[in-house]
Amino acid sequence: MIPLLDLKAQYAGIRQEIDAAVLGVLASGQYVLGEEVAAFEREFAAYCGTRYAVAVNTGTSALHLALLALGVGPGDEVVTVPFTFVATAAAICYTGARPVFVDVEPATLTMDARQLDAAITERTRAIVPVHLYGQMADMDAIMDVARRHDIPVVEDACQAHGAEYKGRRAGSIGAAGCFSFYPGKNLGACGEGGLAVANDPELADRMRMLRDWGQEQRYQHAMKGFNYRMDGIQGAILRVKLAHLEDWTEARRAHARRYTALLSGSPTVKVPREEAGRRHVYHIYAVRSPDREGLRRALAAEGIQTGLHYPIPVHLQKAHADLGHRAGDFSVSEAAAREVLSLPIYPEMTAAQVERVAAMAEMEAYVG
Structure with a gap:
Protein backbone atom coordinates (compact mmCIF):
# COMPACT_ATOMS: atom_id res chain seq x y z
CA MET A 1 0.00 0.00 0.00
CA ILE A 2 1.10 3.58 -0.66
CA PRO A 3 -0.34 5.81 2.09
CA LEU A 4 -1.40 9.43 1.66
CA LEU A 5 1.28 10.29 4.21
CA ASP A 6 3.52 8.24 6.50
CA LEU A 7 4.17 9.74 9.93
CA LYS A 8 5.76 6.53 11.18
CA ALA A 9 8.45 6.79 8.51
CA GLN A 10 9.19 10.37 9.52
CA TYR A 11 9.53 9.39 13.19
CA ALA A 12 11.77 6.46 12.35
CA GLY A 13 14.21 8.79 10.61
CA ILE A 14 14.63 11.14 13.58
CA ARG A 15 13.66 8.88 16.46
CA GLN A 16 16.76 9.42 18.57
CA GLU A 17 16.49 13.21 18.31
CA ILE A 18 12.78 13.22 19.15
CA ASP A 19 13.14 10.83 22.07
CA ALA A 20 15.98 12.86 23.56
CA ALA A 21 14.02 16.10 23.22
CA VAL A 22 10.93 14.64 24.90
CA LEU A 23 12.93 13.14 27.75
CA GLY A 24 14.65 16.49 28.23
CA VAL A 25 11.33 18.21 28.77
CA LEU A 26 10.12 15.51 31.13
CA ALA A 27 13.29 15.94 33.18
CA SER A 28 12.99 19.73 33.19
CA GLY A 29 9.45 19.84 34.59
CA GLN A 30 8.55 22.68 32.17
CA TYR A 31 5.51 21.06 30.66
CA VAL A 32 3.55 24.16 29.56
CA LEU A 33 5.36 26.91 27.62
CA GLY A 34 8.87 27.03 29.13
CA GLU A 35 12.27 27.41 27.51
CA GLU A 36 11.75 24.85 24.74
CA VAL A 37 8.67 26.70 23.53
CA ALA A 38 10.43 30.08 23.84
CA ALA A 39 13.39 28.75 21.84
CA PHE A 40 11.08 27.35 19.18
CA GLU A 41 9.37 30.74 18.92
CA ARG A 42 12.70 32.47 18.32
CA GLU A 43 13.81 29.89 15.76
CA PHE A 44 10.55 29.82 13.84
CA ALA A 45 10.34 33.62 13.73
CA ALA A 46 13.85 33.67 12.26
CA TYR A 47 12.84 31.00 9.75
CA CYS A 48 9.87 33.12 8.62
CA GLY A 49 11.81 36.38 8.61
CA THR A 50 9.68 38.01 11.32
CA ARG A 51 10.58 39.62 14.63
CA TYR A 52 8.17 37.72 16.86
CA ALA A 53 6.37 34.41 17.17
CA VAL A 54 3.70 33.37 19.66
CA ALA A 55 3.23 29.62 20.09
CA VAL A 56 -0.24 28.31 20.88
CA ASN A 57 -2.14 25.03 21.01
CA THR A 58 -3.61 24.95 17.46
CA GLY A 59 -3.56 26.82 14.19
CA THR A 60 -7.20 27.76 14.76
CA SER A 61 -6.21 29.40 18.04
CA ALA A 62 -3.47 31.33 16.24
CA LEU A 63 -6.02 32.73 13.77
CA HIS A 64 -8.45 33.52 16.57
CA LEU A 65 -5.88 35.40 18.65
CA ALA A 66 -4.43 37.29 15.68
CA LEU A 67 -7.89 38.59 14.79
CA LEU A 68 -8.73 39.48 18.39
CA ALA A 69 -5.39 41.24 18.86
CA LEU A 70 -6.17 43.33 15.78
CA GLY A 71 -9.44 44.43 17.36
CA VAL A 72 -11.87 42.24 15.41
CA GLY A 73 -15.10 41.65 17.33
CA PRO A 74 -18.89 41.35 17.27
CA GLY A 75 -20.57 43.13 14.38
CA ASP A 76 -17.40 43.21 12.27
CA GLU A 77 -16.76 41.46 8.97
CA VAL A 78 -13.66 39.56 7.86
CA VAL A 79 -13.09 38.70 4.20
CA THR A 80 -11.76 35.25 3.38
CA VAL A 81 -12.37 32.39 0.91
CA PRO A 82 -14.87 29.51 0.96
CA PHE A 83 -12.43 26.92 -0.39
CA THR A 84 -10.47 26.18 2.76
CA PHE A 85 -10.66 24.05 5.87
CA VAL A 86 -13.58 25.15 8.03
CA ALA A 87 -11.24 26.40 10.78
CA THR A 88 -10.54 29.59 8.82
CA ALA A 89 -14.18 30.62 9.06
CA ALA A 90 -14.55 29.22 12.57
CA ALA A 91 -11.78 31.47 13.92
CA ILE A 92 -13.57 34.49 12.47
CA CYS A 93 -16.84 33.40 14.08
CA TYR A 94 -15.12 32.92 17.45
CA THR A 95 -14.45 36.66 17.56
CA GLY A 96 -18.13 37.41 16.98
CA ALA A 97 -17.41 38.68 13.47
CA ARG A 98 -19.02 37.45 10.25
CA PRO A 99 -17.05 35.71 7.48
CA VAL A 100 -17.53 37.35 4.08
CA PHE A 101 -16.36 35.23 1.16
CA VAL A 102 -14.69 35.99 -2.13
CA ASP A 103 -14.07 33.21 -4.62
CA VAL A 104 -10.69 31.74 -5.46
CA GLU A 105 -8.61 31.90 -8.64
CA PRO A 106 -9.07 28.88 -10.94
CA ALA A 107 -5.33 28.29 -11.37
CA THR A 108 -4.14 28.46 -7.76
CA LEU A 109 -7.36 28.05 -5.75
CA THR A 110 -6.21 30.96 -3.60
CA MET A 111 -8.00 34.28 -3.01
CA ASP A 112 -9.01 36.15 -6.16
CA ALA A 113 -7.85 39.67 -5.32
CA ARG A 114 -9.89 41.09 -8.18
CA GLN A 115 -13.02 40.40 -6.13
CA LEU A 116 -11.80 41.98 -2.91
CA ASP A 117 -12.94 45.57 -3.43
CA ALA A 118 -16.54 44.49 -3.98
CA ALA A 119 -16.53 42.47 -0.74
CA ILE A 120 -15.25 45.26 1.51
CA THR A 121 -17.77 47.32 3.49
CA GLU A 122 -17.59 49.82 6.33
CA ARG A 123 -17.69 46.83 8.70
CA THR A 124 -14.66 45.03 7.24
CA ARG A 125 -11.90 44.76 9.85
CA ALA A 126 -9.51 42.19 8.34
CA ILE A 127 -8.69 40.16 5.23
CA VAL A 128 -7.62 36.52 5.62
CA PRO A 129 -6.10 34.99 2.47
CA VAL A 130 -5.44 31.25 2.67
CA HIS A 131 -2.15 29.91 1.30
CA LEU A 132 -3.83 26.73 0.17
CA TYR A 133 -2.02 23.40 -0.23
CA GLY A 134 1.37 25.07 0.28
CA GLN A 135 1.29 27.91 -2.28
CA MET A 136 0.92 31.53 -1.27
CA ALA A 137 -1.89 33.71 -2.55
CA ASP A 138 -1.21 36.76 -4.75
CA MET A 139 0.02 38.91 -1.87
CA ASP A 140 0.97 42.00 -3.91
CA ALA A 141 -2.57 42.36 -5.19
CA ILE A 142 -4.13 41.55 -1.82
CA MET A 143 -1.88 43.96 0.09
CA ASP A 144 -2.59 46.70 -2.45
CA VAL A 145 -6.33 46.44 -1.73
CA ALA A 146 -5.71 46.20 2.02
CA ARG A 147 -3.55 49.34 2.04
CA ARG A 148 -6.08 51.34 0.03
CA HIS A 149 -8.79 50.46 2.53
CA ASP A 150 -6.50 50.56 5.60
CA ILE A 151 -7.44 46.99 6.57
CA PRO A 152 -4.96 44.54 8.15
CA VAL A 153 -4.17 41.21 6.53
CA VAL A 154 -3.85 37.98 8.51
CA GLU A 155 -2.20 35.24 6.45
CA ASP A 156 -3.68 31.79 6.99
CA ALA A 157 -0.40 29.96 6.41
CA CYS A 158 -1.48 26.79 8.20
CA GLN A 159 -0.53 24.73 5.12
CA ALA A 160 2.40 26.83 3.95
CA HIS A 161 5.42 26.44 6.25
CA GLY A 162 8.37 27.78 4.26
CA ALA A 163 6.36 28.83 1.20
CA GLU A 164 7.57 32.02 -0.46
CA TYR A 165 6.20 34.91 -2.47
CA LYS A 166 8.85 36.91 -4.34
CA GLY A 167 11.48 35.88 -1.81
CA ARG A 168 9.40 36.56 1.31
CA ARG A 169 8.28 33.73 3.53
CA ALA A 170 4.67 32.91 4.30
CA GLY A 171 3.47 34.82 7.34
CA SER A 172 5.89 37.72 6.95
CA ILE A 173 3.89 39.99 4.63
CA GLY A 174 0.62 40.65 6.46
CA ALA A 175 0.13 42.07 9.96
CA ALA A 176 0.24 38.49 11.23
CA GLY A 177 0.73 35.01 9.85
CA CYS A 178 -0.77 31.88 11.37
CA PHE A 179 0.50 28.31 11.24
CA SER A 180 -0.78 24.90 12.26
CA PHE A 181 1.46 22.11 13.50
CA TYR A 182 -1.16 19.39 13.25
CA PRO A 183 0.78 16.11 12.82
CA GLY A 184 0.23 15.81 9.07
CA LYS A 185 1.49 19.32 8.25
CA ASN A 186 4.90 19.87 6.63
CA LEU A 187 6.10 20.83 10.11
CA GLY A 188 3.94 18.74 12.40
CA ALA A 189 3.88 18.23 16.15
CA CYS A 190 3.24 14.90 17.84
CA GLY A 191 -0.17 16.19 18.81
CA GLU A 192 -1.69 19.64 18.37
CA GLY A 193 0.15 22.93 17.99
CA GLY A 194 -0.02 26.33 16.33
CA LEU A 195 1.78 29.67 16.15
CA ALA A 196 1.33 33.26 14.99
CA VAL A 197 4.15 35.45 13.69
CA ALA A 198 4.23 39.26 13.59
CA ASN A 199 6.59 42.21 13.33
CA ASP A 200 4.63 44.59 15.56
CA PRO A 201 5.73 44.19 19.21
CA GLU A 202 2.39 45.41 20.56
CA LEU A 203 0.46 42.93 18.45
CA ALA A 204 2.75 40.10 19.58
CA ASP A 205 2.36 41.15 23.23
CA ARG A 206 -1.43 41.15 22.96
CA MET A 207 -1.39 37.66 21.46
CA ARG A 208 0.91 36.42 24.23
CA MET A 209 -1.43 37.78 26.87
CA LEU A 210 -4.53 36.41 25.17
CA ARG A 211 -3.06 32.89 24.94
CA ASP A 212 -2.41 32.84 28.72
CA TRP A 213 -5.65 34.08 30.33
CA GLY A 214 -4.95 37.71 29.46
CA GLN A 215 -2.20 37.95 32.08
CA GLU A 216 0.33 40.80 32.15
CA GLN A 217 1.91 39.11 35.13
CA ARG A 218 0.86 36.03 37.07
CA TYR A 219 -2.64 36.57 38.45
CA GLN A 220 -2.85 40.06 36.95
CA HIS A 221 -5.39 39.77 34.13
CA ALA A 222 -5.49 42.85 31.90
CA MET A 223 -7.98 41.34 29.44
CA LYS A 224 -10.25 38.35 29.04
CA GLY A 225 -8.04 35.65 27.61
CA PHE A 226 -7.85 31.96 26.84
CA ASN A 227 -5.89 28.85 27.71
CA TYR A 228 -4.18 28.50 24.31
CA ARG A 229 -0.66 27.72 25.52
CA MET A 230 1.68 25.31 23.74
CA ASP A 231 2.96 22.27 25.66
CA GLY A 232 6.67 22.10 26.34
CA ILE A 233 6.96 18.67 24.74
CA GLN A 234 5.49 19.95 21.48
CA GLY A 235 7.88 22.90 21.49
CA ALA A 236 10.84 20.57 21.89
CA ILE A 237 9.62 18.21 19.15
CA LEU A 238 9.01 21.09 16.76
CA ARG A 239 12.53 22.43 17.36
CA VAL A 240 13.93 19.07 16.27
CA LYS A 241 11.72 18.94 13.20
CA LEU A 242 12.35 22.56 12.19
CA ALA A 243 16.01 21.68 11.63
CA HIS A 244 14.89 19.13 9.02
Whole structure:
Protein backbone atom coordinates (compact mmCIF):
# COMPACT_ATOMS: atom_id res chain seq x y z
CA MET A 1 0.00 0.00 0.00
CA ILE A 2 1.10 3.58 -0.66
CA PRO A 3 -0.34 5.81 2.09
CA LEU A 4 -1.40 9.43 1.66
CA LEU A 5 1.28 10.29 4.21
CA ASP A 6 3.52 8.24 6.50
CA LEU A 7 4.17 9.74 9.93
CA LYS A 8 5.76 6.53 11.18
CA ALA A 9 8.45 6.79 8.51
CA GLN A 10 9.19 10.37 9.52
CA TYR A 11 9.53 9.39 13.19
CA ALA A 12 11.77 6.46 12.35
CA GLY A 13 14.21 8.79 10.61
CA ILE A 14 14.63 11.14 13.58
CA ARG A 15 13.66 8.88 16.46
CA GLN A 16 16.76 9.42 18.57
CA GLU A 17 16.49 13.21 18.31
CA ILE A 18 12.78 13.22 19.15
CA ASP A 19 13.14 10.83 22.07
CA ALA A 20 15.98 12.86 23.56
CA ALA A 21 14.02 16.10 23.22
CA VAL A 22 10.93 14.64 24.90
CA LEU A 23 12.93 13.14 27.75
CA GLY A 24 14.65 16.49 28.23
CA VAL A 25 11.33 18.21 28.77
CA LEU A 26 10.12 15.51 31.13
CA ALA A 27 13.29 15.94 33.18
CA SER A 28 12.99 19.73 33.19
CA GLY A 29 9.45 19.84 34.59
CA GLN A 30 8.55 22.68 32.17
CA TYR A 31 5.51 21.06 30.66
CA VAL A 32 3.55 24.16 29.56
CA LEU A 33 5.36 26.91 27.62
CA GLY A 34 8.87 27.03 29.13
CA GLU A 35 12.27 27.41 27.51
CA GLU A 36 11.75 24.85 24.74
CA VAL A 37 8.67 26.70 23.53
CA ALA A 38 10.43 30.08 23.84
CA ALA A 39 13.39 28.75 21.84
CA PHE A 40 11.08 27.35 19.18
CA GLU A 41 9.37 30.74 18.92
CA ARG A 42 12.70 32.47 18.32
CA GLU A 43 13.81 29.89 15.76
CA PHE A 44 10.55 29.82 13.84
CA ALA A 45 10.34 33.62 13.73
CA ALA A 46 13.85 33.67 12.26
CA TYR A 47 12.84 31.00 9.75
CA CYS A 48 9.87 33.12 8.62
CA GLY A 49 11.81 36.38 8.61
CA THR A 50 9.68 38.01 11.32
CA ARG A 51 10.58 39.62 14.63
CA TYR A 52 8.17 37.72 16.86
CA ALA A 53 6.37 34.41 17.17
CA VAL A 54 3.70 33.37 19.66
CA ALA A 55 3.23 29.62 20.09
CA VAL A 56 -0.24 28.31 20.88
CA ASN A 57 -2.14 25.03 21.01
CA THR A 58 -3.61 24.95 17.46
CA GLY A 59 -3.56 26.82 14.19
CA THR A 60 -7.20 27.76 14.76
CA SER A 61 -6.21 29.40 18.04
CA ALA A 62 -3.47 31.33 16.24
CA LEU A 63 -6.02 32.73 13.77
CA HIS A 64 -8.45 33.52 16.57
CA LEU A 65 -5.88 35.40 18.65
CA ALA A 66 -4.43 37.29 15.68
CA LEU A 67 -7.89 38.59 14.79
CA LEU A 68 -8.73 39.48 18.39
CA ALA A 69 -5.39 41.24 18.86
CA LEU A 70 -6.17 43.33 15.78
CA GLY A 71 -9.44 44.43 17.36
CA VAL A 72 -11.87 42.24 15.41
CA GLY A 73 -15.10 41.65 17.33
CA PRO A 74 -18.89 41.35 17.27
CA GLY A 75 -20.57 43.13 14.38
CA ASP A 76 -17.40 43.21 12.27
CA GLU A 77 -16.76 41.46 8.97
CA VAL A 78 -13.66 39.56 7.86
CA VAL A 79 -13.09 38.70 4.20
CA THR A 80 -11.76 35.25 3.38
CA VAL A 81 -12.37 32.39 0.91
CA PRO A 82 -14.87 29.51 0.96
CA PHE A 83 -12.43 26.92 -0.39
CA THR A 84 -10.47 26.18 2.76
CA PHE A 85 -10.66 24.05 5.87
CA VAL A 86 -13.58 25.15 8.03
CA ALA A 87 -11.24 26.40 10.78
CA THR A 88 -10.54 29.59 8.82
CA ALA A 89 -14.18 30.62 9.06
CA ALA A 90 -14.55 29.22 12.57
CA ALA A 91 -11.78 31.47 13.92
CA ILE A 92 -13.57 34.49 12.47
CA CYS A 93 -16.84 33.40 14.08
CA TYR A 94 -15.12 32.92 17.45
CA THR A 95 -14.45 36.66 17.56
CA GLY A 96 -18.13 37.41 16.98
CA ALA A 97 -17.41 38.68 13.47
CA ARG A 98 -19.02 37.45 10.25
CA PRO A 99 -17.05 35.71 7.48
CA VAL A 100 -17.53 37.35 4.08
CA PHE A 101 -16.36 35.23 1.16
CA VAL A 102 -14.69 35.99 -2.13
CA ASP A 103 -14.07 33.21 -4.62
CA VAL A 104 -10.69 31.74 -5.46
CA GLU A 105 -8.61 31.90 -8.64
CA PRO A 106 -9.07 28.88 -10.94
CA ALA A 107 -5.33 28.29 -11.37
CA THR A 108 -4.14 28.46 -7.76
CA LEU A 109 -7.36 28.05 -5.75
CA THR A 110 -6.21 30.96 -3.60
CA MET A 111 -8.00 34.28 -3.01
CA ASP A 112 -9.01 36.15 -6.16
CA ALA A 113 -7.85 39.67 -5.32
CA ARG A 114 -9.89 41.09 -8.18
CA GLN A 115 -13.02 40.40 -6.13
CA LEU A 116 -11.80 41.98 -2.91
CA ASP A 117 -12.94 45.57 -3.43
CA ALA A 118 -16.54 44.49 -3.98
CA ALA A 119 -16.53 42.47 -0.74
CA ILE A 120 -15.25 45.26 1.51
CA THR A 121 -17.77 47.32 3.49
CA GLU A 122 -17.59 49.82 6.33
CA ARG A 123 -17.69 46.83 8.70
CA THR A 124 -14.66 45.03 7.24
CA ARG A 125 -11.90 44.76 9.85
CA ALA A 126 -9.51 42.19 8.34
CA ILE A 127 -8.69 40.16 5.23
CA VAL A 128 -7.62 36.52 5.62
CA PRO A 129 -6.10 34.99 2.47
CA VAL A 130 -5.44 31.25 2.67
CA HIS A 131 -2.15 29.91 1.30
CA LEU A 132 -3.83 26.73 0.17
CA TYR A 133 -2.02 23.40 -0.23
CA GLY A 134 1.37 25.07 0.28
CA GLN A 135 1.29 27.91 -2.28
CA MET A 136 0.92 31.53 -1.27
CA ALA A 137 -1.89 33.71 -2.55
CA ASP A 138 -1.21 36.76 -4.75
CA MET A 139 0.02 38.91 -1.87
CA ASP A 140 0.97 42.00 -3.91
CA ALA A 141 -2.57 42.36 -5.19
CA ILE A 142 -4.13 41.55 -1.82
CA MET A 143 -1.88 43.96 0.09
CA ASP A 144 -2.59 46.70 -2.45
CA VAL A 145 -6.33 46.44 -1.73
CA ALA A 146 -5.71 46.20 2.02
CA ARG A 147 -3.55 49.34 2.04
CA ARG A 148 -6.08 51.34 0.03
CA HIS A 149 -8.79 50.46 2.53
CA ASP A 150 -6.50 50.56 5.60
CA ILE A 151 -7.44 46.99 6.57
CA PRO A 152 -4.96 44.54 8.15
CA VAL A 153 -4.17 41.21 6.53
CA VAL A 154 -3.85 37.98 8.51
CA GLU A 155 -2.20 35.24 6.45
CA ASP A 156 -3.68 31.79 6.99
CA ALA A 157 -0.40 29.96 6.41
CA CYS A 158 -1.48 26.79 8.20
CA GLN A 159 -0.53 24.73 5.12
CA ALA A 160 2.40 26.83 3.95
CA HIS A 161 5.42 26.44 6.25
CA GLY A 162 8.37 27.78 4.26
CA ALA A 163 6.36 28.83 1.20
CA GLU A 164 7.57 32.02 -0.46
CA TYR A 165 6.20 34.91 -2.47
CA LYS A 166 8.85 36.91 -4.34
CA GLY A 167 11.48 35.88 -1.81
CA ARG A 168 9.40 36.56 1.31
CA ARG A 169 8.28 33.73 3.53
CA ALA A 170 4.67 32.91 4.30
CA GLY A 171 3.47 34.82 7.34
CA SER A 172 5.89 37.72 6.95
CA ILE A 173 3.89 39.99 4.63
CA GLY A 174 0.62 40.65 6.46
CA ALA A 175 0.13 42.07 9.96
CA ALA A 176 0.24 38.49 11.23
CA GLY A 177 0.73 35.01 9.85
CA CYS A 178 -0.77 31.88 11.37
CA PHE A 179 0.50 28.31 11.24
CA SER A 180 -0.78 24.90 12.26
CA PHE A 181 1.46 22.11 13.50
CA TYR A 182 -1.16 19.39 13.25
CA PRO A 183 0.78 16.11 12.82
CA GLY A 184 0.23 15.81 9.07
CA LYS A 185 1.49 19.32 8.25
CA ASN A 186 4.90 19.87 6.63
CA LEU A 187 6.10 20.83 10.11
CA GLY A 188 3.94 18.74 12.40
CA ALA A 189 3.88 18.23 16.15
CA CYS A 190 3.24 14.90 17.84
CA GLY A 191 -0.17 16.19 18.81
CA GLU A 192 -1.69 19.64 18.37
CA GLY A 193 0.15 22.93 17.99
CA GLY A 194 -0.02 26.33 16.33
CA LEU A 195 1.78 29.67 16.15
CA ALA A 196 1.33 33.26 14.99
CA VAL A 197 4.15 35.45 13.69
CA ALA A 198 4.23 39.26 13.59
CA ASN A 199 6.59 42.21 13.33
CA ASP A 200 4.63 44.59 15.56
CA PRO A 201 5.73 44.19 19.21
CA GLU A 202 2.39 45.41 20.56
CA LEU A 203 0.46 42.93 18.45
CA ALA A 204 2.75 40.10 19.58
CA ASP A 205 2.36 41.15 23.23
CA ARG A 206 -1.43 41.15 22.96
CA MET A 207 -1.39 37.66 21.46
CA ARG A 208 0.91 36.42 24.23
CA MET A 209 -1.43 37.78 26.87
CA LEU A 210 -4.53 36.41 25.17
CA ARG A 211 -3.06 32.89 24.94
CA ASP A 212 -2.41 32.84 28.72
CA TRP A 213 -5.65 34.08 30.33
CA GLY A 214 -4.95 37.71 29.46
CA GLN A 215 -2.20 37.95 32.08
CA GLU A 216 0.33 40.80 32.15
CA GLN A 217 1.91 39.11 35.13
CA ARG A 218 0.86 36.03 37.07
CA TYR A 219 -2.64 36.57 38.45
CA GLN A 220 -2.85 40.06 36.95
CA HIS A 221 -5.39 39.77 34.13
CA ALA A 222 -5.49 42.85 31.90
CA MET A 223 -7.98 41.34 29.44
CA LYS A 224 -10.25 38.35 29.04
CA GLY A 225 -8.04 35.65 27.61
CA PHE A 226 -7.85 31.96 26.84
CA ASN A 227 -5.89 28.85 27.71
CA TYR A 228 -4.18 28.50 24.31
CA ARG A 229 -0.66 27.72 25.52
CA MET A 230 1.68 25.31 23.74
CA ASP A 231 2.96 22.27 25.66
CA GLY A 232 6.67 22.10 26.34
CA ILE A 233 6.96 18.67 24.74
CA GLN A 234 5.49 19.95 21.48
CA GLY A 235 7.88 22.90 21.49
CA ALA A 236 10.84 20.57 21.89
CA ILE A 237 9.62 18.21 19.15
CA LEU A 238 9.01 21.09 16.76
CA ARG A 239 12.53 22.43 17.36
CA VAL A 240 13.93 19.07 16.27
CA LYS A 241 11.72 18.94 13.20
CA LEU A 242 12.35 22.56 12.19
CA ALA A 243 16.01 21.68 11.63
CA HIS A 244 14.89 19.13 9.02
CA LEU A 245 12.13 21.19 7.40
CA GLU A 246 14.10 22.53 4.44
CA ASP A 247 15.34 19.07 3.47
CA TRP A 248 11.82 17.69 3.77
CA THR A 249 10.46 20.58 1.72
CA GLU A 250 12.92 20.00 -1.09
CA ALA A 251 12.00 16.30 -1.10
CA ARG A 252 8.33 17.24 -1.43
CA ARG A 253 9.12 19.64 -4.24
CA ALA A 254 11.12 16.96 -6.07
CA HIS A 255 8.22 14.51 -5.80
CA ALA A 256 5.84 17.21 -7.05
CA ARG A 257 8.05 17.94 -10.07
CA ARG A 258 8.10 14.23 -10.90
CA TYR A 259 4.33 13.94 -10.58
CA THR A 260 3.87 16.97 -12.81
CA ALA A 261 6.26 15.66 -15.46
CA LEU A 262 4.51 12.28 -15.54
CA LEU A 263 0.93 13.55 -15.49
CA SER A 264 1.12 16.70 -17.60
CA GLY A 265 0.09 14.83 -20.74
CA SER A 266 -3.02 13.29 -19.19
CA PRO A 267 -6.27 14.08 -21.02
CA THR A 268 -8.34 14.37 -17.84
CA VAL A 269 -6.01 14.74 -14.84
CA LYS A 270 -5.03 18.38 -14.35
CA VAL A 271 -1.88 18.97 -12.30
CA PRO A 272 -1.31 21.90 -9.91
CA ARG A 273 0.70 24.87 -11.10
CA GLU A 274 3.47 26.68 -9.25
CA GLU A 275 3.10 30.35 -10.05
CA ALA A 276 6.14 32.41 -11.09
CA GLY A 277 7.83 34.08 -8.13
CA ARG A 278 6.33 31.65 -5.63
CA ARG A 279 7.80 28.69 -3.83
CA HIS A 280 5.15 25.98 -3.50
CA VAL A 281 5.90 23.65 -0.57
CA TYR A 282 3.31 21.02 -1.55
CA HIS A 283 1.66 20.25 1.74
CA ILE A 284 -0.80 18.60 -0.61
CA TYR A 285 -0.36 17.59 -4.25
CA ALA A 286 -3.90 18.12 -5.49
CA VAL A 287 -4.86 17.15 -9.01
CA ARG A 288 -8.23 17.81 -10.63
CA SER A 289 -10.38 15.33 -12.50
CA PRO A 290 -13.93 15.52 -13.85
CA ASP A 291 -14.29 11.90 -12.69
CA ARG A 292 -12.71 12.39 -9.29
CA GLU A 293 -14.60 9.50 -7.65
CA GLY A 294 -13.72 7.10 -10.46
CA LEU A 295 -10.06 8.04 -10.18
CA ARG A 296 -10.16 7.66 -6.41
CA ARG A 297 -11.73 4.18 -6.61
CA ALA A 298 -9.24 3.04 -9.24
CA LEU A 299 -6.27 4.16 -7.14
CA ALA A 300 -7.74 2.55 -4.01
CA ALA A 301 -8.07 -0.72 -5.90
CA GLU A 302 -4.30 -0.55 -6.51
CA GLY A 303 -3.56 0.07 -2.83
CA ILE A 304 -3.00 3.82 -3.22
CA GLN A 305 -4.56 6.10 -0.63
CA THR A 306 -5.86 9.53 -1.66
CA GLY A 307 -7.50 12.44 0.15
CA LEU A 308 -10.25 14.99 -0.39
CA HIS A 309 -9.25 18.57 0.49
CA TYR A 310 -12.05 19.82 0.47
CA PRO A 311 -15.23 18.18 -0.89
CA ILE A 312 -17.70 20.75 0.51
CA PRO A 313 -16.76 24.45 0.49
CA VAL A 314 -17.39 26.36 3.70
CA HIS A 315 -20.31 28.38 2.37
CA LEU A 316 -22.25 25.16 1.70
CA GLN A 317 -21.49 23.55 5.06
CA LYS A 318 -24.53 22.99 7.26
CA ALA A 319 -22.74 24.63 10.19
CA HIS A 320 -22.57 27.92 8.25
CA ALA A 321 -26.05 27.89 6.78
CA ASP A 322 -26.74 31.05 8.82
CA LEU A 323 -24.57 32.99 6.35
CA GLY A 324 -27.33 32.53 3.77
CA HIS A 325 -25.32 31.16 0.85
CA ARG A 326 -26.41 28.56 -1.66
CA ALA A 327 -24.96 26.53 -4.52
CA GLY A 328 -23.75 28.74 -7.34
CA ASP A 329 -22.62 31.64 -5.16
CA PHE A 330 -18.90 30.78 -5.56
CA SER A 331 -18.61 28.74 -8.72
CA VAL A 332 -14.82 28.31 -8.83
CA SER A 333 -14.71 26.97 -5.27
CA GLU A 334 -17.64 24.67 -5.96
CA ALA A 335 -16.04 23.26 -9.11
CA ALA A 336 -12.79 22.63 -7.23
CA ALA A 337 -14.68 20.88 -4.44
CA ARG A 338 -16.12 18.46 -7.02
CA GLU A 339 -12.85 17.77 -8.83
CA VAL A 340 -9.84 18.00 -6.49
CA LEU A 341 -8.09 14.83 -5.36
CA SER A 342 -4.97 14.72 -3.18
CA LEU A 343 -2.29 12.23 -4.21
CA PRO A 344 0.24 10.77 -1.75
CA ILE A 345 3.14 13.11 -1.04
CA TYR A 346 5.57 13.06 1.86
CA PRO A 347 9.36 13.38 2.08
CA GLU A 348 9.98 9.70 2.70
CA MET A 349 8.25 8.57 -0.50
CA THR A 350 10.48 6.80 -2.97
CA ALA A 351 10.78 7.71 -6.64
CA ALA A 352 9.29 4.30 -7.45
CA GLN A 353 6.21 5.06 -5.36
CA VAL A 354 5.71 8.42 -7.04
CA GLU A 355 6.01 6.78 -10.45
CA ARG A 356 3.56 4.02 -9.52
CA VAL A 357 0.93 6.51 -8.32
CA ALA A 358 1.36 8.60 -11.48
CA ALA A 359 1.20 5.53 -13.73
CA MET A 360 -2.02 4.31 -12.11
CA ALA A 361 -3.58 7.78 -12.26
CA GLU A 362 -2.64 8.19 -15.91
CA MET A 363 -3.93 4.72 -16.77
CA GLU A 364 -7.29 5.51 -15.18
CA ALA A 365 -7.40 8.83 -17.02
CA TYR A 366 -7.12 7.05 -20.36
CA VAL A 367 -9.27 4.01 -19.50
CA GLY A 368 -11.85 5.48 -17.14
